[in-house]
Amino acid sequence: MIAAALSVSLYGLGYYTTAVAQRPFLPEYHFMKPSGAYSHGLGIIGASMIIVGVSTYSTRKRVRKFWSLGKLSHWLEFHIFLCLLGPTLVVYHTTFKAGGIAAISLWCMLSVAASGVIGRFLYVQIPRNIKGNELTEQEINGELDDLNRQLSASPLGVQVVKSIDESFAAISKSDKLVTTIGLLFRLQSTKRHVRHSVREMIARSHLSHEQAKTFYKLASARAVLLQKTVVLTQVEKLFFYWHAVHLPFTVIMFVALAAHVAVTVFLGYRWIF
Ligand code: HEM
Ligand code: HEM
Known part of the structure; x- marks a missing residue:
């Protein structure tokens, strides 16, 4: 594009940078003018x-x-x-x-x-399913429960879920138009911060490369979903x-x-x- x-x-370039009044004198005028x-x-x-x-x-x-x-x-x-x-x-x-x-x-x-x-x-x-349709509140909760179940199968997972949830819970909700935009940017940076600390926690663990990849994907999915749900009502508005x-x-x-x-x-x- x-x-x-x-x-x-x-x-x-030559035509566009010539003053409008001078353009009719250019040889390419009849080709380049809007008509x-x-x-x-x-x-x-x-x-x-x-x-x-x-x-x-x-x-x-x-x-x-x-x-x-x-x-x-x-x-x-x-x-x-x-x-x-x-x-x-x-x-x-x-x-x-x-x-x-x-x-x-x-x-x-x-x-x-x-x-x-x-x-x-x-x-x-706005959280969506694979087809691109908006998720209902029930579907969002179902997805969060599912990710929680998969992650909490190990002590590291329990610790990671706690850390992710606490980070997002700390961000208070806001109803005002201006602060919603501010909140969206804060949530973006919280997500980046959360992902970074999950990567550090994984690095300190003894997970294999494959396990670490799957674990990070699940943790990241939970962070993204929580990031979106905190401001869902305001974003929908x-x-x-x-x-x-x-x-x-x-x-x-x-x-x-x-x-x-x-x-x-x-x-x-x-x-x-
Ligand atoms: C969203 C689409 C379009 C926009 C926003 C647009 C806009 C414009 C503008 C701003 C001009 C210059 C007017 C001026 O000289 O001050 C112009 C000229 C012209 N446009 Fe479009 N145009 C569009 C699509 C089209 C299409 C689809 C056609 C033909 C089917 C067309 C035919 C022409 C012609 C022939 C002129 C020259 C008119 C003249 O010199 O008197 N335009 N257009
Ligand atoms: C002249 C250019 C454009 C026109 C005329 C246009 C027109 C439209 C229309 C009519 C819809 C509503 C479709 C519907 O609900 O039935 C729509 C939706 C949308 N457009 Fe555009 N659009 C333009 C450019 C863009 C651009 C440049 C972007 C993004 C960079 C964009 C992003 C979107 C998005 C995100 C939706 C909402 C989708 C949804 O709610 O399902 N559009 N656009």
Whole structure:
């Protein structure tokens, strides 16, 4: 993706760095302007990527008939890939100038893509099963019990579980929006700290390499699950608010895009057709 973004940027570097008023005097103007074969093409390809990225993910997530079609998390990766690359190509399509209805679509697109990064961060804080569906409270407790049983089969395991649980219990819950974000970062660093001390405890034990690997995996899974459950209610609330931004902005973006395309077709711009 970075390679694609770099290629388009290097290809048109001379054009993009020329002042807008001077561009019509460049020999490549008719090829590079937003309605020119090159940039017009980037707009069409970029917009198509966004449409495919949104529609495939939404359909897979919402239409029961497609629920057996691959893991939801893989579809989300696909959504993110297309919806990062697509907007990048669209930005080059505009040749870094924005006016009229198209500007509404552009700013909505950039806001949605930027908010996507925050959404992705919140998304991974919510415990999910292997298919990518959110775990219920009962399933989370079942998983924690299961990990406890497997780890507590040895004295080292009992000690490790105690240390992990105490570290997370020490972090108090908070209801406020600002402190939730602070808490998320604190939990990340607690998880790192817990993993580090588990590695040290394992190093001091006499476990074989294979046993140590399995043990660390279980301990790490417990730490990750506890890290996510401490702030689950708050993260779910934030994720709900996040959807309330990501979705309407997408709708406005598509409505403005439809109007923008309709105007350009009406004006006679048909790309290579
Ligand atoms: C989300 C997708 C898109 C966004 C955000 C977008 C945005 C823009 C912007 C900001 C401009 C420059 C306006 C100016 O000169 O001030 C532009 C120009 C243009 N766009 Fe798009 N565009 C998108 C997709 C498309 C698509 C899919 C097509 C064609 C089917 C298209 C066709 C054009 C044409 C022909 C122009 C030149 C118009 C002119 O010079 O009068 N755009 N677009
Ligand atoms: C112009 C670009 C983008 C558009 C138009 C867009 C649109 C959407 C839409 C409509 C949904 C809701 C799907 C549904 O619930 O049916 C969604 C979900 C999501 N998007 Fe995007 N998105 C864009 C870019 C991104 C980017 C760049 C990221 C991450 C870096 C991202 C991350 C997510 C996440 C995490 C979800 C939530 C998944 C869920 O709750 O199931 N999006 N996006």
